[in-house]
Amino acid sequence: EAQVTQNPRYLITVTGKKLTVTCSQNMNHEYMSWYRQDPGLGLRQIYYSMNVEVTDKGDVPEGYKVSRKEKRNFPLILESPSPNQTSLYFCASRDGGGYNEQFFGPGTRLTVL
């Protein structure tokens, strides 16, 4: 089954404790992206990757890091989480250009205390 998986689905942590949210897709897509969803703001892009070892900032990259060492994986790293990073995070992948559908993971709900 074609899918994007994320782990963990739920995470509660404390300020400053480094964490990683994993994302994996099995569709051989070159393009992958991370979004955060906040009430009243919709979804905003954090980082994206056009291919292995190629990443770039989206609209709200501050406080986040990513890496793309393998085509299928695109982890999101919070080196020193803060309460304003409490949010619902989605990973997505896409084949080809921006006119194509993005496939979204189920989401990771992060709470930073």
Add this chain to the structure above:
Amino acid sequence: GDSVTQMEGPVTLSEEAFLTINCTYTATGYPSLFWYVQYPGEGLQLLLKATKADDKGSNKGFEATYRKETTSFHLEKGSVQVSDSAVYFCALSDSGGGADGLTFGKGTHLIIQP
């Protein structure tokens, strides 16, 4: 920069009512337009899309027409069901080469009552 504006709701309708969710956009190029739907507790799924002016996207009884002259992509359905209750996002992608992601509206929460 690019932006998408849509009614936020919640929008509450009775079953079998006619649905319209308005969406307008601002973009510098010639964007592709999308409607995504998010059911409770799930990720987003593509509902329909249109990639050029006057194209009509359709799926599951929903329709939207890409209107370049009014920069709009309104979502319509003739007869809604309780199972259509969800959050609907209008979005655009302004880079055919794939450099950018999607620019989303804030989402419209739709509630269908039996």
